Structure formats: structure tokens, C-alpha cells
Amino acid sequence: MKLQVTQANLSKALGTVARVANSRNPLAILSNVLLKTEKNRLSISATNLDIGITHLVGSKVEKEGSITVPARLMQDFVSSLPDSVLNLELTDNKLHITTDQYESSINGILADDFPVMPAIKEGVTWKIPAAEFKKALSQVVFAASADDARPVLNGVYFNSVGSQAVAAATDSYRLAENKIGKSGKAVNFLVPASAAQDLLRIIADNDKEVIVTHDDQQVLFTVGDVSLVARLIEGNYPDYRKLIPSKFSTVAKLARADLINIAKVSSLFARESAGSITIKADKNTGVSINAIASQLGENTAKAEAKITGGGEITLNSRYLIEALSAFSSEDIDFCFNGKLEPIILRSSGEPNYLHLIMPLRS
Amino acid sequence: MKLQVTQANLSKALGTVARVANSRNPLAILSNVLLKTEKNRLSISATNLDIGITHLVGSKVEKEGSITVPARLMQDFVSSLPDSVLNLELTDNKLHITTDQYESSINGILADDFPVMPAIKEGVTWKIPAAEFKKALSQVVFAASADDARPVLNGVYFNSVGSQAVAAATDSYRLAENKIGKSGKAVNFLVPASAAQDLLRIIADNDKEVIVTHDDQQVLFTVGDVSLVARLIEGNYPDYRKLIPSKFSTVAKLARADLINIAKVSSLFARESAGSITIKADKNTGVSINAIASQLGENTAKAEAKITGGGEITLNSRYLIEALSAFSSEDIDFCFNGKLEPIILRSSGEPNYLHLIMPLRS
Numbered sequence: 001m002k003l004q005v006t007q008a009n010l011s012k013a014l015g016t017v018a019r020v021a022n023s024r025n026p027l028a029i030l031s032n033v034l035l036k037t038e039k040n041r042l043s044i045s046a047t048n049l050d051i052g053i054t055h056l057v058g059s060k061v062e063k064e065g066s067i068t069v070p071a072r073l074m075q076d077f078v079s080s081l082p083d084s085v086l087n088l089e090l091t092d093n094k095l096h097i098t099t100d101q102y103e104s105s106i107n108g109i110l111a112d113d114f115p116v117m118p119a120i121k122e123g124v125t126w127k128i129p130a131a132e133f134k135k136a137l138s139q140v141v142f143a144a145s146a147d148d149a150r151p152v153l154n155g156v157y158f159n160s161v162g163s164q165a166v167a168a169a170t171d172s173y174r175l176a177e178n179k180i181g182k183s184g185k186a187v188n189f190l191v192p193a194s195a196a197q198d199l200l201r202i203i204a205d206n207d208k209e210v211i212v213t214h215d216d217q218q219v220l221f222t223v224g225d226v227s228l229v230a231r232l233i234e235g236n237y238p239d240y241r242k243l244i245p246s247k248f249s250t251v252a253k254l255a256r257a258d259l260i261n262i263a264k265v266s267s268l269f270a271r272e273s274a275g276s277i278t279i280k281a282d283k284n285t286g287v288s289i290n291a292i293a294s295q296l297g298e299n300t301a302k303a304e305a306k307i308t309g310g311g312e313i314t315l316n317s318r319y320l321i322e323a324l325s326a327f328s329s330e331d332i333d334f335c336f337n338g339k340l341e342p343i344i345l346r347s348s349g350e351p352n353y354l355h356l357i358m359p360l361r362s
Numbered sequence: 363m364k365l366q367v368t369q370a371n372l373s374k375a376l377g378t379v380a381r382v383a384n385s386r387n388p389l390a391i392l393s394n395v396l397l398k399t400e401k402n403r404l405s406i407s408a409t410n411l412d413i414g415i416t417h418l419v420g421s422k423v424e425k426e427g428s429i430t431v432p433a434r435l436m437q438d439f440v441s442s443l444p445d446s447v448l449n450l451e452l453t454d455n456k457l458h459i460t461t462d463q464y465e466s467s468i469n470g471i472l473a474d475d476f477p478v479m480p481a482i483k484e485g486v487t488w489k490i491p492a493a494e495f496k497k498a499l500s501q502v503v504f505a506a507s508a509d510d511a512r513p514v515l516n517g518v519y520f521n522s523v524g525s526q527a528v529a530a531a532t533d534s535y536r537l538a539e540n541k542i543g544k545s546g547k548a549v550n551f552l553v554p555a556s557a558a559q560d561l562l563r564i565i566a567d568n569d570k571e572v573i574v575t576h577d578d579q580q581v582l583f584t585v586g587d588v589s590l591v592a593r594l595i596e597g598n599y600p601d602y603r604k605l606i607p608s609k610f611s612t613v614a615k616l617a618r619a620d621l622i623n624i625a626k627v628s629s630l631f632a633r634e635s636a637g638s639i640t641i642k643a644d645k646n647t648g649v650s651i652n653a654i655a656s657q658l659g660e661n662t663a664k665a666e667a668k669i670t671g672g673g674e675i676t677l678n679s680r681y682l683i684e685a686l687s688a689f690s691s692e693d694i695d696f697c698f699n700g701k702l703e704p705i706i707l708r709s710s711g712e713p714n715y716l717h718l719i720m721p722l723r724s
Contacts (some may be wrong), residue, residue, distance in 0.1 A: 073630060073658050080627045094659065102627065106659035265442045265464060268435060296435050297456065297468035 001035070001065025001090040005042055005057060007083045007099075013044040013055035014075040016202060016226055020053050021046040021071035029068055033075075034114045035088075035095070036066035045114075046071055049231075051195045052117040053202070056225045066111035069095050073106060117229050123215040128165070128181040130207040130223060136178040137167055138200055139326045139353050144193035145171035152235040155190035159237075168240060169193065172358075174319045175240055175342075176326070179352035189214055190237060195230035202226050243342060244356060248335040250309035252281040256332040256347070259287065260324045262301035266291040267317035269299040276360050277320070279334070280312040281305065287334070291317070305334075313339055314362035323355040363397070363427025363452040367404055367419060369445045369461075375406040375417035376437040378564060378588055382415050383408040383433035391430055395437075396476045397450070397457070398428035407476075408433055411593075413557045414479040415564070418587045428473035431457050435468060479591050485577040490527070490543040492569040492585060498540040499529055500562055501688045501715050506555035507533035514597040517552035520581075521599075530602060531555065534720075536681045537602055537704075538688070541714035551576055552599060557592035564588050605704060606718060610697040612671035614643040618694040618709070621649065622686045624663035628653040629679035631661040638722050639682070641696070642674040643667065649696070653679070667696075675701055676724035685717040 014033065023031040025048070034045040042059040045052060067090050077097070078086070087098045094105045137156070145153035150172075157168045158180075165183035169176055199221050203210065211222040220229045266277045269291035277291045287305040292298040313336050324332065329349030336343040339362065345355040376395065385393040387410070396407040404421040407414060429452050440448070443464060451458045456467045499518070507515035512534075519530045520542075527545035531538055561583050565572065573584040582591045628639045631653035639653045649667040654660040675698050686694065691711030698705040701724065707717040 070658055073655075076630045077627065077661070080623070080630065082623070101624070101665070102661065102663045104631070104659060104661040107657065261442070261444070262463070265439065268438045268442065269466070293435075295469065296432055297466060299439075299464065299466040301464045303463070 001037060001067060001088065002061075002063035003037060003042060003088050004060040004062075004085050005088065007078060007081050007086055009057040009059075010042075010044070010086060011075075011079045011081075013042075013057050014071070014078055016055045017044050017046040017053045018071040018075040019046075020048050020051055020198065022048050023070075023072055029109050029113050029115070031071055032068035032109055032114070033071045034066065034068045034111055036111060037061045037064040047115060047117060049115060049117075050192060051198060051231075052229045053198065054227050065090050067093065067095055067108040068111055068114050069106045069108045077104065077106070117218070117231075120213050120215050120218055120220050120229075123213040123220070124185055124187065125211060125213045126165075126183045126185070126187075127209045127211050130203050130210050131205070133180050133210050134200060134203045135328075136180045136352065137196060140167045140169045140176040140178050141193050141196045141200065142169075142322060142326065143171060143174050143176035143355075144169040144196075147171070151233055152190060152237055154193055155233040155237075156193055156196045157190050157237040159188050160186045168237075170238070170240055173316070174323065174358065175243065175356040176323075177240075177244075177354050183212075187214070189219060190233040190235070191219055191230055192233055195228065199223075199228050202228060244354065245335075245337060245341060245344060247337075248309070248344070249337045250281050250307070250311045250335070252287050252305040252307045252334040253331060254287055254303055254305035254334070256324055256327055256330060258303035259332060259334065260321060262287075262289050262303050263317055263320050263324065265301050266299055267321060269293045269297065270317050272296065275316040275318050276314055276362070277317045278312055278314045278362055279320075281307045281310050281334070283307050283310055311336070311339075313343060314360045315343065315357055316360060319357045323357060326355065327353070363399060363429060363450065364423075364425035365399060365404060365450050366422040366424075366447050367450065369440060369443050369448055371419040371421075372404075372406070372448060373437075373441045373443075375404075375419045376433070376440055378417045379406050379408040379415040380433040380437040382410050382413055382560065384410050385432075385434055391471050391475050391477070393433055394430035394471055394476070395433045396428065396430045396473055398473060399423045399426040409477060409479060411477060411479075412554060413560060413593075414591045415560065416589050427452050429455065429457055429470040430473055430476050431468045431470045439466065439468070479580070479593075482575050482577050482580055482582050482591075485575040485582070486547055486549065487573060487575045488527075488545045488547070488549075489571045489573050492565050492572050493567070495542050495572050496562060496565045497690075498542045498714065499558060502529045502531045502538040502540050503555050503558045503562065504531075504684060504688065505533060505536050505538035505717075506531035506558075509533070513595055514552060514599055516555055517595040517599070518555055518558045519552050519599045521550050522548045530599075532600070532602055535678070536685065536720065537605065537718040538685070539602075539606075539716050545574075549576070551581060552595040552597070553581055553592055554595055557590065561585075561590050564590060606716065607697075607699060607703060607706060609699075610671070610706070611699045612643050612669070612673045612697070614649050614667040614669045614696040615693060616649055616665055616667035616696070618686055618689055618692060620665035621694055621696065622683060624649075624651050624665050625679055625682050625686065627663050628661055629683065631655045631659065632679050634658065637678040637680050638676055638724070639679045640674055640676045640724055641682075643669045643672050643696070645669050645672055673698070673701075675705060676722045677705065677719055678722060681719045685719060688717065689715070
């Protein structure tokens with residue numbers, strides 16, 4: 001292998017893929033990145049066996065070849081170099097990287113040993129506008145569970161309502177659902193939330209579309225020169241739609257920034273009570289949040305709101321703050337029924353997005 | 363106690379003092395801040411028994427009084443409030459804080475129990491221009507030891523050469539020394555590096571002078587409305603001046619940014635060897651740094667330099683990078699003698715500052 005590549009391109013590609021490589025994995029080669037010439041391009045890949053990411057960059061290839069090198073060293077090294085043309089040459093499993101100022105050699109492991117994720121041979125393919133998809137997915141993915149007890153809840157559930165693709169995630173305490181564009185055919189698969197997070201990082205602001213290809217086992221997302229393949233989570237996703245109330249006895253319309261502010265201040269007094277805050281909607285006085293810390297003190301905070309109905313409900317302040325922060329519109333509707341039923345956050349400015357939070361017993 | 367204070371002033375004062383309060387201290391009151399009216403001002407204090415910080419802010423005092431409240435909650439709470447006038451009122455050891463939107467009550471502990479550091483009765487007092495002092499002290503303090511084995515090395519040593527005050531710090535592997543202004547009288551005392559770090563945070567860009575007062579036990583730094591008192595470290599500071607070479611067989615003059623860059627890149631290859639890098643000065647080829655990682659590979663990096671003499675020396679890359687980063691001038695002199703003698707970094711643009719690093723055995 002002998003080639004030339006710009007520092008900027010190689011550094012960007014290493015930044016995309018290297019975080020998937022894991023230096024703590026007992027299989028040493030999984031802490032490496034694979035460099036491989038593909039005609040007049042250089043392919044840079046990393047995998048943790050569940051997710052694989054490949055970034056192709058333009059390169060002046062003099063001699064084809066491939067090698068794997070330690071991901072962290074390679075990324076830190078290349079990102080520290082000044083922006084210039086780098087000469088890469090392989091001799092005896094040592095990758096030599098030279099510029100005017102620097103001469104390095106990095107010890108590699110043969111590319112033959114690098115585990116490559118199987119290709120998707122017969123899959124369904126559809127395209128989604130990139131910016132819209134990125135925003136919609138980012139509003140959903142954080143609601144997935146971080147707890148391994150129920151693996152299906154560690155995923156983002158891609159499914160469809162008619163020709164409309166929908167993404168949903170829940171940790172059983174809160175649920176987020178968003179429309180993510182037209183899939184054409186009906187889809188139904190479960191992507192690990194960690195892969196969805198990696199995908200969000202990959203989609204750049206100037207990317208036009210995301211191409212989705214999946215079969216029963218894997219999904220491939222292609223964005224420009226980057227592709228991410230992930231092993232799907234097996235299992236049946238809960239029938240979450242039956243949880244979503246369609247009517248509400250109380251709806252409070254208010255400025256989202258106001259509700260975030262009073263929720264944040266209240267959460268400071270809710271540290272002793274596992275985040276428990278009580279939200280009250282009153283036609284005359286607006287929305288107020290009360291939090292009581294038996295040791296430290298208590299706090300009541302108010303915000304103006306337009307209210308139909310009235311009542312109070314107790315929530316985990318973290319879930320409320322995270323949900324409110326996921327919206328981008330100025331106004332928010334805070335909707336609920338009795339004390340034991342889930343609340344819904346929605347905004348007329350973001351009609352595709354819905355966020356549900358289960359109440360705490362007060 | 364009943365008073366009014368602006369959110370901005372109270373939040374700033376809490377930001378200055380609250381970090382000294384320690385919520386892990388078994389003495390509960392040390393995790394509190396003391397609020398106390400002083401004529402038409404509010405004094406906000408915290409202490410960890412070694413350091414005490416007090417910030418005075420303007421306030422409309424209706425009724426005098428004092429109380430201590432949990433520092434972290436108070437700081438987080440006040441900083442979350444919108445900028446407005448806060449009403450503070452004490453009833454039954456509960457501090458009520460109210461605005462248009464918020465009503466809080468925070469449980470306090472009686473101010474009588476708060477440990478106040480003793481006043482300095484007969485001390486030496488001198489003044490230093492604030493900006494100059496801040497820069498000089500920041501170039502020194504990071505060289506102090508973080509290891510408790512030799513307490514004197516945890517301090518910044520204030521001493522004088524004639525009427526010139528000097529600050530020095532060393533962890534026995536490196537040493538930094540800087541002139542910090544005229545003290546008038548001879549001074550000789552040892553300030554905990556942690557207190558010096560706190561002092562650096564307190565000095566704002568628009569502060570004019572720092573007033574230093576000390577006796578045998580304590581030092582008081584006063585900067586505008588803020589005062590910091592610290593218990594001095596007892597013990598004799600090593601006679602460090604005899605370590606500083608006055609003649610060098612090799613001096614390399616080069617751009618500081620170039621030397622930082624090649625040191626940083628080289629340090630990536632020095633992770634396996636506890637940071638060991640070898641710097642070579644050669645009249646014909648300039649300065650080069652070589653680092654070898656037996657497992658990962660090796661690297662040689664070059665920079666242009668004007669060299670008298672020539673030779674090589676092995677250093678810890680972290681010490682070299684930290685020292686170079688402490689300078690602000692464009693050019694640096696890298697000066698050394700044999701392989702076993704300390705190197706000196708100095709710059710004609712910062713004639714008061716000197717940084718010494720002990721070599722590693724190569």
C-alpha cells in the first residue's frame with residue numbers, strides 16, 4: 001500500500017469511525033481501524049461487531065493494499081498534524097506516515113484478521129431527506145432505555161403507519177415518537193439506540209439524504225461517503241400506541257422557555273426526592289411547580305399559561321426537562337388527565353412529534 | 363435578617379465563594395455559606411478551615427442578621443433565577459427567597475456555629491498590580507506538587523530578592539519562578555497552591571491591585587470586594603536557586619508554537635514510556651523530537667531553530683508541554699548542558715519568568 005491523502009480528509013474520516021473501535025475489547029484487532037485502498041479512494045473502517053462504520057476519502061493511490069492500525073493513536077496522531085499532504089506507505093506491517101516535518105511508523109495488524117460485517121444482499125431500500133431525519137431521530141433516541149434488562153427497550157423502533165415511517169423509543173417511564181418521512185413500503189425493525197446516536201453524529205448539515213437498506217438481521221444507513229451498518233435488536237416491541245391518550249381533561253399552553261426554567265429551578269429542590277416535582281395548572285394563576293426537600297427547603301415557581309381544565313400531577317423533573325429540551329418551538333402544550341395517567345407534551349409548531357411521560361405517585 | 367439584593371450580584375458572590383465549601387466534610391456547616399449583613403452590604407463567606415473567602419455585595423438592608431445555608435443548593439438556585447431583585451428574609455432559621463415568579467425557603471444553620479478564620483492583627487502589607495500579578499502567579503502555581511508526601515512542595519513560595527518579590531513552585535521534577543512585583547520589605551512565606559489557584563480565579567480582568575497582608579500563620583489577599591485568607595504551610599522551602607544553571611552548552615531558539623506542536627505529536631508515541639521523549643538540537647537540522655513506543659510504533663518530528671552548541675536530552679513530554687503552554691511569547695529558548703543536568707526554558711519577551719525541568723535517564 002502506498003498513497004497520498006490530505007490530513008484534513010484522513011482526520012475527518014478517523015473522527016467518524018474511530019469511536020466505534022474499543023481499546024478495552026479483549027480481541028485486540030477491534031481497537032484498530034482498517035485502512036484499505038478501493039480504486040482511487042481510501043476506505044477507513046471500524047467495528048465493534050454490533051456496529052460498523054466506513055468512511056471513503058479521495059486519495060492518490062500508487063500501490064493498493066490494506067492494514068489495520070491502533071484507532072486511538074492513529075486518530076490522535078493525524079488530528080495533531082498540520083493540514084498538508086500525508087504520505088502513507090506500508091512495509092512489513094508497519095505503516096509509515098511522513099510529511100515535511102514528521103516521520104512516523106505505526107505497527108499494524110494484518111487486514112485479513114479484521115472482522116467485516118456481512119453485506120445485506122436482499123433488502124428493502126428507501127431514502128429520507130437528511131436534515132429532517134436527523135432532527136426527528138434526535139428527538140426520539142434519548143428516550144430509549146440505558147438499562148440492559150429489556151433489550152428491546154435499548155432500541156429505536158422504526159415502523160410505519162401506512163406509507164409514513166415512524167421512529168419511537170421508550171424506557172417504560174417516558175416515550176417519544178416522531179414521523180421520519182415516507183418509507184414507501186411498510187417497515188418494522190429495531191435499531192440499537194447506540195447505533196442511532198452514532199448515525200446522528202455522522203449526518204452533517206450539508207448532507208442531502210440518508211439511504212436506508214435493511215433485511216431481517218441488519219440495517220445499513222448510507223450518508224454521502226459514510227456508511228453505518230448495525231445488527232438489529234431481535235424481539236417484539238411493545239404495542240406503545242395504546243398508551244397514548246387521545247383526550248385530555250387539562251391542557252396548559254405556555255412558552256416552552258418558561259416551563260423549562262421553572263422546571264430546572266424546581267429540580268434543584270427535588271434532588272432528595274428522586275426528582276419528584278408537582279405541576280399544578282390553574283385557570284386563574286397559571287402553571288406552578290412545587291418541589292419539597294425535607295432537609296434543604298422547598299420551592300414554588302410560577303409561569304403564565306392559557307389553561308383549559310385544571311388539576312395537578314407529579315413527574316420526574318429530569319424527564320420533563322429532557323422532553324422540553326427536545327422540542328424547538330416557542331410554545332408547548334402540557335396535557336394530562338388524572339394523577340395516574342401519562343402526560344403528553346406536544347407543540348403546534350412540531351406536529352409530527354409527541355412526547356409522553358408517566359406520572360410519579362404523589 | 364431582611365434585605366434586597368440583585369440576582370446578578372448574589373450569583374457572582376456565590377460563584378466566588380461556594381467552591382470552597384465542601385459538602386463531603388463531616389462537619390455539616392462547612393458545606394454552607396455564611397450570609398451576614400454588614401451595614402448596607404451583604405457579606406457572603408465560605409471556608410474549609412484552610413482557606414476562607416468573603417465577597418461583599420451591595421444590598422438594601424431592612425433588618426440586620428445572619429444565617430448559613432447549603433452552598434451548592436444556594437448557588438445552583440440563585441444562578442438559575444432570572445436577573446431581578448431578590449427578597450431575602452429570615453424566619454425561624456429558614457431563609458425565604460422570593461421574586462415575582464419564585465417562592466423558596468431554604469433551611470439554614472445558625473451563623474454562630476460557623477467557623478471564622480482568625481484576623482491578622484500585626485502583619486506586613488504590600489500592594490501588587492493585579493493583572494501583572496495574576497499572569498505571573500499563573501505561570502508558577504501549576505509546578506507545585508499534588509502529592510502530599512512533602513507538604514512544603516504543595517505550596518507556592520513567596521520570597522524576595524532585595525525589594526523584588528518572587529514566587530516559586532516545584533514538585534522536584536520541574537520548577538517555575540517568576541518576579542511578582544515590589545514587596546518593599548523582605549517576605550518569606552508559603553501559600554498552599556490550592557489557595558493560589560482560588561486566588562487566580564478571584565482576580566478579575568478589571569481589578570487594579572491585590573493587597574497582600576501576612577503574619578507568621580496566615581496570608582490575606584484582598585482584591586476589590588473579595589478577600590481570601592489562607593493558612594500558611596509551615597516548613598523550610600528547599601534552596602532551589604542553587605539548582606538553576608547559569609551557563610548552557612546548548613541553546614536552541616525557536617518558535618514556541620512549533621516546539622509545542624512537535625512535543626504534542628511526539629507525546630502520543632510516548633504513552634507507553636511514561637511520556638519519555640528525546641529532544642535533539644543540531645546546528646544543521648534544527649530541533650527534532652523522537653519518541654518510541656515499542657508496541658505501537660515511533661515518531662520523529664522536526665522544527666526549524668537557531669542553535670548554538672548541540673546535543674540531546676530526554677524529558678517527560680507532559681512537563682515540556684505544560685511549561686511551553688505557560689509562556690505567552692512567540693519565541694522560546696530551550697537551554698541545556700549535559701544529559702543529566704536540568705534544562706531551562708526562557709523567553710526574551712518574558713524576562714521575569716524561568717522554567718526548569720529535570721531530565722529523564724535515557
